[in-house]
Amino acid sequence: MPERKVYVIPCSGIGKASASVGRQATYRVVEELLPEKADTMCLALLTLEDPGAQEKVRENWVVAIDGCAKDCARKNVEAAGKPPEIAHRVQDYMKKHKNLKPQAVLDIGEEGKKLVELISQELAEEIDVLLKGGERK
Amino acid sequence: MTMRTKPKFVGVLSCSGEEEPEGTIARNAVRLVMEKYRPGITVSLCLPLYLAGDSGEREFAKLAPVIAVDGCEKACAKLSTEKYSGKVSGAIDIRALLREWGVDDHLSRSRPGELEWELTERVAQEIVKKIDSLIQEGELATKPEKEEAN
Numbered sequence: 136m137p138e139r140k141v142y143v144i145p146c147s148g149i150g151k152a153s154a155s156v157g158r159q160a161t162y163r164v165v166e167e168l169l170p171e172k173a174d175t176m177c178l179a180l181l182t183l184e185d186p187g188a189q190e191k192v193r194e195n196w197v198v199a200i201d202g203c204a205k206d207c208a209r210k211n212v213e214a215a216g217k218p219p220e221i222a223h224r225v226q227d228y229m230k231k232h233k234n235l236k237p238q239a240v241l242d243i244g245e246e247g248k249k250l251v252e253l254i255s256q257e258l259a260e261e262i263d264v265l266l267k268g269g270e271r272k
Numbered sequence: 273m274t275m276r277t278k279p280k281f282v283g284v285l286s287c288s289g290e291e292e293p294e295g296t297i298a299r300n301a302v303r304l305v306m307e308k309y310r311p312g313i314t315v316s317l318c319l320p321l322y323l324a325g326d327s328g329e330r331e332f333a334k335l336a337p338v339i340a341v342d343g344c345e346k347a348c349a350k351l352s353t354e355k356y357s358g359k360v361s362g363a364i365d366i367r368a369l370l371r372e373w374g375v376d377d378h379l380s381r382s383r384p385g386e387l388e389w390e391l392t393e394r395v396a397q398e399i400v401k402k403i404d405s406l407i408q409e410g411e412l413a414t415k416p417e418k419e420e421a422n
């Protein structure tokens with residue numbers, strides 16, 4: 136049986152800079168911080184109820200990163216068969232770190248990049264704890 | 273007798289495509305069309321809202337013509353629209369376009385560089401062509417705006 140992975144799935148927001156931040160934090164985690172343990176998948180495949188994508192969700196750990204309170208990533212993961220092990224909203228980080236405001240959807244700017252770094256570091260730590268079977272924050 | 277009023281907007285819906293470089297091109301090309309090439313007449317919607325959102329969001333394609341922009345042949349934007357909302361008025365498969373254009377370079381999904389942005393601009397122009405044909409066919413109550421210089 137293939138080793139279980141962590142799928143970090145960002146929402147697909149196209150109208151909010153917070154969604155762009157979530158996506159970039161996802162790439163930072165799966166490509167640079169935890170490339171051996173984490174991967175991502177197209178959320179739209181879950182929207183479409185693709186059986187292969189649904190199986191990946193059921194058979195692996197999932198982290199959902201949403202841009203806003205509509206929680207599209209979390210809800211689409213849940214609809215695929217199980218709640219994500221970890222779920223965050225970028226807007227919650229923005230409330231906590233009011234000095235880090237992403238600039239725009241296509242270019243999140245310097246503050247947006249700092250927010251990406253902060254979120255991805257926290258996520259990587261949480262994922263490590265999850266993989267060690269410990270308690271999440 | 274009911275009169276059908278023509279929509280003033282066209283919906284351009286990108287697939288999410290987080291896993292694929294073509295998905296990143298799809299999202300960015302749609303934003304370029306909204307912000308730069310056809311602002312004011314182009315609206316979009318976060319694709320997963322079809323499942324997570326309310327019925328208003330599912331009505332999207334019934335209120336305006338929709339052009340689906342997909343990263344690959346799985347056609348998530350097109351099929352989700354058809355499943356939850358209605359027929360699409362146009363569809364783009366970026367992977368097929370890249371094949372047609374003879375592009376077989378390795379592309380980045382996370383850090384689009386010069387080549388990725390050049391392709392994004394080309395895809396944006398393909399979307400613009402589709403929007404303008406809808407206008408010319410009388411599907412929209414609007415005229416194409418003057419295009420900004422590249």
Ligand code: SF4
Pocket residue numbers: 146147148149150151154201202203204205206207208318319320321
């Ligand atoms: S969570 Fe918010 S930003 Fe993300 S896809 Fe849904 S509506 Fe868009």
Ligand code: SF4
Pocket residue numbers: 177178179180287288289290291292294295342343344345346347348349
């Ligand atoms: S069409 Fe392809 S690239 Fe786009 S979301 Fe679906 S699987 Fe991903």
